[in-house]
Amino acid sequence: MNLTLKIWRQQGPDAPGELVTYSVNDVNEDMSFLEMLDVLNESLEVKGEEPIAFESDCREGICGACGCMINGQPHGHKDRTTTCQLHMREFRDGETVVIEPFRAEAFPVLKDLIVDRSSFDRIIQSGGYISVRTGSAPDAHAVQVNKQDADEAFDKAACIGCGACVAACPNAAAMLFTGAKVMHLGNLPQGQVERYERVGAMVAKMDEEGFGHCSNAGECAVACPKGIDLRAIARMNKDLLLSQLKLRSK
Amino acid sequence: MDWLQRFLTSTIGLKVIMAVSGLVLVGFVIGHMLGNLQIFLEFVEEGMGREALNQYGALLKGNKLLLWGTRVTLLVAVAAHIYSACVLTLRARAARPANYKQHKWLSGSYAVRTMRWGGVILLAFIVYHLLHLTVGSEVTPSIEHCKVVGDGLQCPIFDNVVQGFRQPGVVLFYVIAQLALGFHLAHGIWSLFRTLGLGNPRFDGIIKKIAVGTAAAVTLGNVAIPVSVLVGLVGGAV
Numbered sequence: 001m002n003l004t005l006k007i008w009r010q011q012g013p014d015a016p017g018e019l020v021t022y023s024v025n026d027v028n029e030d031m032s033f034l035e036m037l038d039v040l041n042e043s044l045e046v047k048g049e050e051p052i053a054f055e056s057d058c059r060e061g062i063c064g065a066c067g068c069m070i071n072g073q074p075h076g077h078k079d080r081t082t083t084c085q086l087h088m089r090e091f092r093d094g095e096t097v098v099i100e101p102f103r104a105e106a107f108p109v110l111k112d113l114i115v116d117r118s119s120f121d122r123i124i125q126s127g128g129y130i131s132v133r134t135g136s137a138p139d140a141h142a143v144q145v146n147k148q149d150a151d152e153a154f155d156k157a158a159c160i161g162c163g164a165c166v167a168a169c170p171n172a173a174a175m176l177f178t179g180a181k182v183m184h185l186g187n188l189p190q191g192q193v194e195r196y197e198r199v200g201a202m203v204a205k206m207d208e209e210g211f212g213h214c215s216n217a218g219e220c221a222v223a224c225p226k227g228i229d230l231r232a233i234a235r236m237n238k239d240l241l242l243s244q245l246k247l248r249s250k
Numbered sequence: 251m252d253w254l255q256r257f258l259t260s261t262i263g264l265k266v267i268m269a270v271s272g273l274v275l276v277g278f279v280i281g282h283m284l285g286n287l288q289i290f291l292e293f294v295e296e297g298m299g300r301e302a303l304n305q306y307g308a309l310l311k312g313n314k315l316l317l318w319g320t321r322v323t324l325l326v327a328v329a330a331h332i333y334s335a336c337v338l339t340l341r342a343r344a345a346r347p348a349n350y351k352q353h354k355w356l357s358g359s360y361a362v363r364t365m366r367w368g369g370v371i372l373l374a375f376i377v378y379h380l381l382h383l384t385v386g387s388e389v390t391p392s393i394e395h396c397k398v399v400g401d402g403l404q405c406p407i408f409d410n411v412v413q414g415f416r417q418p419g420v421v422l423f424y425v426i427a428q429l430a431l432g433f434h435l436a437h438g439i440w441s442l443f444r445t446l447g448l449g450n451p452r453f454d455g456i457i458k459k460i461a462v463g464t465a466a467a468v469t470l471g472n473v474a475i476p477v478s479v480l481v482g483l484v485g486g487a488v
Contacts, residue, residue, distance in 0.1 A: 006351075008351075019351055069350060069352070069353075071352060071354065072350060072352040072353045072354035073354050073356065098351060098352040100350055100351060100352070103346055103348050103349070103350055104345060104346055105344060105345050105346065105347055106345065168356060170342070170358065171338075171341075171342035171345060171346070172342065172345035172346040173261070173342075173345070203260055203261075203262055204256070204260065206261075207260050207261050210344065210345055211261075211345055212261065212338075212341055212342035212344075212345035212346070213261035213262070213264065213265055213338045213341065213342060214261075214262075214265065214445075215362065215365065215441065216362075216437070216440070216441040216444045216445070217357070217358040217362040217363075218356075218357040218358065218362075219355070219356045219357060219358055221357075222356035222357045223356055230444075231444075231449035231450075231451065232449075233444065233449070234443075234444045234445075234447055234448055234449025235447070235449045236262075237262055237265075237266075237444070237445055237446065237447040237449075238446075238447025238448075238449065239447075240257075240262050240447075241266070241446070241447050242447075244253070244257055247253075248253065
């Protein structure tokens with residue numbers, strides 16, 4: 001199949017950017033979206049033009065490196081799929097595809113489609129950890145976790161930090177990401193020690209990084225390639241409200 | 251009090267301000283509609299709606315503590331609601347300085363997308379509504395104020411409503427504003443529960459029903475009054 005691509009080109013963080021039109025021919029429908037970009041880049045290199053900068057790592061949908069906006073949606077239109085797992089069979093012959101980087105003040109564009117998502121790392125550093133007794137490995141099942149809590153925690157732990165939630169949010173909020181990280185640990189017995197300090201610290205960091213607020217539009221949860229539930233945000237709100245009471249009464 | 255300031259200026263704290271002030275305003279809007287629906291007692295017996303509405307007005311206006319307590323509470327709630335909306339909107343703009351060349355909404359309903367401009371329409375409506383039926387005669391000459399008669403107040407609320415809603419242009423603006431209110435409530439009521447931390451899947455369905463049901467009831471109830479007057483169903487004899 002043949003496609004027309006409109007791709008955001010931007011030399012550096014402070015350089016102006018624009019959409020540049022390319023055509024790619026003979027795209028195999030079994031290619032992934034990134035492989036299609038690889039093919040385009042090879043042809044650009046042959047012509048002596050600069051290849052399109054995009055991020056990728058595992059290419060199997062688990063690392064979260066490859067996100068970009070495809071036709072106005074993070075990771076494209078296919079449900080619960082990362083850009084690398086989106087295949088060209090999802091597109092029609094002759095289609096025009098617009099590809100842009102994720103846009104947020106806290107995700108500055110480094111080049112073309114690559115954004116700097118280290119603001120996510122800083123949110124995790126601010127409280128996304130637990131204190132454990134070091135030394136010999138604990139016995140299996142020494143800490144009992146009930147099934148419901150384990151399932152809830154696991155759902156949140158599925159977050160790969162790709163940033164699709166921020167990209168989709170009309171307010172560029174990181175509430176789904178932060179909610180997932182807060183409640184992943186908050187649901188488990190191992191995470192109880194710092195539970196109420198954690199939520200305050202991570203929310204404060206999230207604000208400091210310049211993310212917006214949640215208006216419960218639900219865009220993030222639809223865009224999330226891991227299907228993280230919008231309720232993670234309500235749970236985080238509850239923990240933050242409780243933390244105000246618990247920490248003040250100490 | 252350092253912690254309180256830190257909490258209330260955080261994005262979630264500001265949303266909590268919005269949710270709590272919104273809850274106060276939802277309560278008012280429901281009460282306001284229920285009180286005004288007494289006008290339809292006219293259908294039970296002619297003169298009954300007039301009597302009920304006038305007495306209701308005298309009751310509210312006669313009790314200074316109730317009147318000013320409500321007014322101050324509402325003013326604080328509206329101010330807090332608008333303040334948090336403005337701060338959060340500015341922060342959201344700053345959080346995405348460059349817009350997408352192409353963007354598709356994934357799930358955001360019409361109600362979600364019109365919260366901000368719907369809110370602006372509502373503010374304009376509130377100002378107009380107060381000038382129209384509360385400030386009254388200074389702005390709309392047909393409106394008469396309550397008079398002290400003997401020990402009590404006499405309030406010509408019924409006549410004011412009927413006179414006020416005989417102009418099609420006015421009724422049209424009321425109807426548009428009530429539709430905006432309906433959309434604002436449908437998303438707002440649902441959203442405020444989420445903001446206040448209710449994320450239990452067991453309550454999801456019921457909260458959606460409460461939100462949409464309240465929005466529909468308030469809109470229909472509030473639209474019914476001016477429209478009934480305009481078409482002559484109520485107050486035809488005045």
